[in-house]
Amino acid sequence: MPRPVIYHIPVxxxxxxxxxxxxxxxxxxxxDFQVVDxxxxxxxxxxxxxxxxxxxxxxxxxxxxILKESLVIMRYVEERFAExxxxxxxxxxxxxxxxxxxxxxxxxxxxxxxxxxxxxxxAAQMRETLLEHYAWLDDMLCQYxxxxxxxxxxxxxxxxxxxxxxxxxxxxxxxxxxxxxxTERFARVARWRDACLEHTAAQQVSRxxxxxxxxxxxxxxxxGALPEGxxxxxFVFEPxxxxxPMPPKDKYERIATDAELGLI
Numbered sequence: 561m562p563r564p565v566i567y568h569i570p571v572x573x574x575x576x577x578x579x580x581x582x583x584x585x586x587x588x589x590x591x592d593f594q595v596v597d598x599x600x601x602x603x604x605x606x607x608x609x610x611x612x613x614x615x616x617x618x619x620x621x622x623x624x625x626i627l628k629e630s631l632v633i634m635r636y637v638e639e640r641f642a643e644x645x646x647x648x649x650x651x652x653x654x655x656x657x658x659x660x661x662x663x664x665x666x667x668x669x670x671x672x673x674x675x676x677x678x679x680x681x682x683a684a685q686m687r688e689t690l691l692e693h694y695a696w697l698d699d700m701l702c703q704y705x706x707x708x709x710x711x712x713x714x715x716x717x718x719x720x721x722x723x724x725x726x727x728x729x730x731x732x733x734x735x736x737x738x739x740x741x742x743t744e745r746f747a748r749v750a751r752w753r754d755a756c757l758e759h760t761a762a763q764q765v766s767r768x769x770x771x772x773x774x775x776x777x778x779x780x781x782x783x784g785a786l787p788e789g790x791x792x793x794x795f796v797f798e799p800x801x802x803x804x805p806m807p808p809k810d811k812y813e814r815i816a817t818d819a820e821l822g823l824i
Contacts, residue, residue, distance in 0.1 A: 564640075565592045566633070567606060568617040570795065571773050573668070573724035574630035575617040576764050580720040581637055583761035584646050591619075591637070598784035599793040631661070631721065638717070647717050660700055660711055660718040667693040668725045674738070675731050678780045680812045687738060694740060697722075698749035706748065709755045723756040728774070730767045735778040735811050768806070772821075775807040779815045787815045792823040799823065 568575035575593070582588045596606065602614050609626055610618055619627040619636065627633050638647055648654045670693055674686040704711055711718040732738035740746045740753070756762065775794045781787040784795050794807075804822030808814075818824045 562622040563590060563592045564622060565594055565620045566617050567594050567596050567609075567620070569598050570595055570797070571765050571769055572617060573728050576724040576727075576762075577630050577634050577720050578617070578619075578637055579764050580723065580759075580762050581634055581646060581717075582641075584715070584720070585641055585644055587641050590641055597795075597797065599796050600784075631664075634717070634721070646720075648712065653712065656704060657711065657716065657718050660697075661721045663693065663696060664721045664725065667697075667722065668728075671725060671729050671732060672777070672782070675735060675774070675777050676780050676782060678812065683736060687736070690732075690738070691741070691746075694746055694749050697752070698746055701748045701752055709751060711752075715756070715759055715761070719752075719756050719759070720762070723759070723762050726753050726756060727762070727765060727767075728770055730770050731774045731778060734771045735809055769801050772801045772804055772807060775816065775821060778807075778811045789815060790818055792818050794821060794823070796823065 566575060566578060578591065579588070579593070582590060596602070596616060598616075602610075606618075607614075609620060610628070611626075613628065615628065617630060617633060619633045621627070627636055638645075648657045667690075670686070670690045674683070674690055677683055677686055701711060705713075710716065729738070740750050742750075773794050776782070776785070776787055776790075779787045781793075784793050786793055799822055805820075807821055808816050
C-alpha cells in the first residue's frame with residue numbers, strides 16, 4: 561500500500577524527530593524516508609513539489625499533499641497514527657508541552673550559530689547564549705517535574721523536539737569544548753538531557769557520525785556548501801563516514817583539506 565513519503569537530509573535533526581515519533585509508536589515502516597543529497601542541486605521534480613523551496617524535511621501524503629516544517633510534520637504523524645498517543649492527554653498539559661517546545665527554534669539556532677562561528681572572540685558570548693536556553697529548560701523542568709526525569713512522567717513530544725538538537729550539539733563538545741556546568745543551576749536539565757540522549761527510540765545517529773558530517777558547519781559552511789579551498793562536502797555519501805578519520809578540532813586556525821577529512 562502507498563505510504564506517506566518524507567524527503568530528508570542524511571543525519572537531519574528535524575527528520576529524526578519524526579523517526580523517533582514513529583519508533584515510540586512502533587510504526588517505523590508507516591512512512592517511507594527518501595534521502596536527498598544536499599551536496600547537489602535539488603531535483604526539478606522535488607522543487608515542483610515544494611514550490612521552489614529547498615528546506616527539508618518535506619512530507620508528501622499518499623494523495624500528493626505537501627507538508628513542510630518538522631513540527632508540523634510531527635503533529636501530522638501524531639494525529640494520523642493516533643495510537644499509541646505520544647502527546648499529552650489534557651488541554652492543560654498539552655499547553656505546557658507546547659510552551660516547552662516553543663523555544664526549540666531559538667535553542668537550535670543558538671547551537672548552530674555557535675558551531676559555525678569562526679571569530680574566536682565571539683565564542684564566549686555564544687556559549688552564554690546557549691546556556692541561557694538550557695537554564696530556561698532547567699527552570700521549566702524544575703517547575704513541572706522537579707524530582708523526575710522527563711517533563712512529565714514519560715518521554716513525549718517535548719523530549720523528541722529537543723533530543724535531535726542536543727545530539728547535534730555533540731559537535732559543540734568536540735569543536736568548542738562545550739559542556740554544561742556541573743552546578744545546581746543546570747543539574748535538572750543535565751539529567752533530562754542525558755536521559756534523552758540515551759533513550760532507545762532515539763538512536764538513529766551516532767556521535768561519531770555527527771562530528772564527521774558536520775565538520776563543514778564547524779568552519780562556517782552549512783547545508784552542503786563548500787568551505788574555501790575544498791572540492792567535496794563532508795555531507796557526501798562516499799566515502800562512508802565510518803571510513804573517514806576524525807576531523808581536526810582546530811577550526812579557528814585553518815580549514816582541513818579533502819584528504820585530511822578522508823573525502824578523497
